[in-house]
Amino acid sequence: MSKAPLLWLAGILAFIGAAFFCYKWIYMGYPVIPGTTADLWQIEVKVNFDARDRGIKASLFVPNNSSNFAILDENFVSRGYGLTTQRENGNRRAVWSIRTASGSQTLYYRATVERFTASEAENVLREPPETRDHGFEGAEFEVAKDILQSAQQKSADLDTLVAQLVRLANNPDDENMSLLLDGNESLEARINIITRLLALSYVPARVIHGIELTDQRRQTDISPWLQVFEKDRWRAFDPQTGQAGLPDNFLVFWQGRQPLIEVNGGDNAKADITTLKLEREAVEAATARTGFMSPVLQGMSLQSLPLSTQQVYEILLMVPLGAFLLVIMRNFIGLKTFGTFMPVLIALSFRETQLIWGIILFTVVVGSGLMMRFALERLKLLMVPRLAAVLTIVILLMMAISILTNHFGIESGLSIALFPMVIITMTIERMSIVWDERGAGEAINQALGSLVSAALAFMLMSNSYLEHLFTVFPELLLVLLALLLLMGRYTGYRLLELRRFKVLAEPTRPSTPDSV
Template identity: 45%
Template sequence: MRSLTLHLKVLIFLLVSLGVAITAYQIFILGIPVTEDETDDLWNIDAKIEFQANPREPVKLQMYVPPLNQEFVSLNESFISNNYGVSINRADGNRRVTWSARRASGKQTLYYRLVLTKRYSGEQTKASGPIFRDSIPVEGAEKIAAEALLSPIRQHSADVETFIGEAIKRVNNTSDDNVKLLLGGDNSVSNKARVIELLLSIAHVPMERVHTVRLVSELQQSPELWLRSFNGNNWLYFNPDSGQQGLPTDRLVWWTGDEPLLSLEGGRAPQVTFTLNNSEMNAIRLAKLTDENTDADFLEYSLYGLPLQTQLTYQVMIMIPIGVLVILVLRNLGGLQTLGTFTPVLIALAFRETQLGFGIILFTVITALGLSLRSYLEHLKLQMLPRLSVVLTFVVVLIAVISLLSHKLGLERGLSVALFPMVILTMTIERLSITWEERGAGHAFKVAVGTLIAATLAYLLMSIPQLTYFIFTFPAVLLIMVGFMLAMGRYRGYRLTELFRFKAFLKD
């Protein structure tokens, strides 16, 4: 007995642990939303390119577009132009689109449109980058000024991260004579980045320029320059103007390197205008879209991977254990008497079609009339099988009559009574009549009321949309429920109804 108890405890522990672990993995690692109402941001980015084409010359315009690596995933990308060929090339971690035309004249307008969202899943690839670089040649006064700045930078830094941060701080101190000399009167962000790169190169610290777009609903904006350096494990991002460290989550890396965003041959005066707007989409729908576009395993083994019609069926089926759990608690802890365990659950499923109030009335009427017929057939001394056949036929006829009357009276809800499980109703009538004969009318009535109460509670719980979504999305919760059911299986204590029955024993 002790070994059996230990075996049961171990089994319960394993089931509950597995259910909790899988559910936690889906929520915290895969990022699956806990509620159906959760939405995620969807960003629409428009890049409008305008330029003047030279007459009788071929046109070739190149523009960097986002690489869309681990942080974001593209849902739709389009290149809109008239009579232009389009091709995309990849180089040094960047993507570059090329528009080309044999002839063009006058003002030209091209569009690049991108719809993206944060990536839901997918393992982050291990970062890699250079950890050493050669020094940029510098002579004369610039060399002396750079070395004068590097001396305090080395003293106040302990590693690559603090070294870069200190260098940015020094360069932004434009009152320093050495900084003034190196900047040459140009205090723009790009020139500050050039001086920072010079100082870092003397210390053999590699640095890259990163051009980003801020994901915020603004009419227009221009790419923002950031700097990044690889410390051997991760990329470290720095704002060359403010010294802020760490790339904000609302920044999208558009391209890296020293080259400009646009390059144009056969035209002049190119300019690009960025326009962004934000919308929201249901989180699960968005997850399915990202899964289709990235070949990730996010939803591959979930119930959302099934055909839509099959999903609707499983959304009903997967709630049956919830109803069974309700009946188990009501019977084992509450002491409520019902017609078995599954009959109330099946009646609760029928209530999904008829709705609760109308379903209770129909169930009561059909069961009462069926019991009357069953009582009459008992006087004919028929065997069980013929008797059940007559009752079943009577139930079918009764359902048809009720549906017809409901239709004539304009009560369309009554038409759904045809979806009631006729066999369940027939067996319910048969079992109630047997209980009536064996235990009396009072007990049969009590069991019938208990069955209706249990079916009503099960229906109310099984009809909660948030619970249906949660169980369907995280089916591993059923393992936790099985563990609870196993624990309930060894309960031998008093039921709540028995506490009232034996209340007299508590008196002095």
């Protein structure tokens, strides 16, 4: 039989599994390591204004997805208002409107954003933006030229030019600058002057607005930032120090000189911004992100199931891994076990008892069950009633162990109730037959093989790293399936066969006895 169809099938399965895994890992950001926490922030903008008993239109700039931040979730709270979101010049704007309202009005915008520790990778633009009109006239124009000239003389490139201009703009003693500022000393105004001066030297520049996310819950204000276009991208500069680069905790709301909120038909508009750092598992964050980016994929995922069902699958998804280990134990090593998958079921019950206790309890139950079984043997019972009797004895034994250990204050003894009693009954039955037919050695041998396999399967199945990997990326089971299919055609020797047939590897002709 040709191996090609098998290889194709295994290859396709592995490819699908690996592709889904990589997509979720790299693109969706699902963590491969358990316990990873995401850098999540909740941002709330509260807009307050007084209505004047007529139509109201309030607009608010809201943040965009960027290379540093992803919006996982957002909502707008506004009783009675109509809401639209608009995009213009790369900005996003929420516009609330209502025909008539009176009194104090409150609107909320809430968003959950995730911060990445990505390097400052700003968007590359294919065409440079137009340089704005500098708008200097008459005396102002001369002064501006002066300032620019002196700054250019002290600078070598764009970075140093911007640094010079920022330094000048922040120097309260500079007369030329004071003239241009004309009494408005706000940071906003100074950035405006800098962008106009840069426009004079044909360098596009603009102001962007955003907030800095710092630890813990706090009120924060919008701060302006300077952006200068160089070659093919916008670069940010600190408008107070002239340093290049945007702090990576800076969440951009909008670019341009418009205010954060504009209210038509209302007075005393005011916006309060609150930020809150959220402690959340990276998996939850990735799930939320999936829901925002691709609702279909989220609907298909394990995380869409009720929590209790999810917990069941957390265990079930590990079973194939235990079965995989059994394939290795039986077909690659050649260990004998009672029943094909009995060790996996025993391993599952070890989850509750933990390993050492599990092994002790299992040995005690099987050992005493076996003694009862030998006693029953004398009575010459039919098989099915005998099995039922052994099952009953097993349950009585388990109960006795629970009561006894509880009496001595050992809680682990209680978890024995989760032992699969039917499996244990069959194990006792099979073991006693093997004992009779093939001798005690063989029976104990197989029992040990089962126990060792169960212990190893437990260690594999309870590995928190693997458990996380398989619950977050169940598609890895396809890769496992491909592996199992390939192992199904393994025709090499089993490890124990190397010992069993060793005599055949030795030279057949009588020779001097090998030393060593």
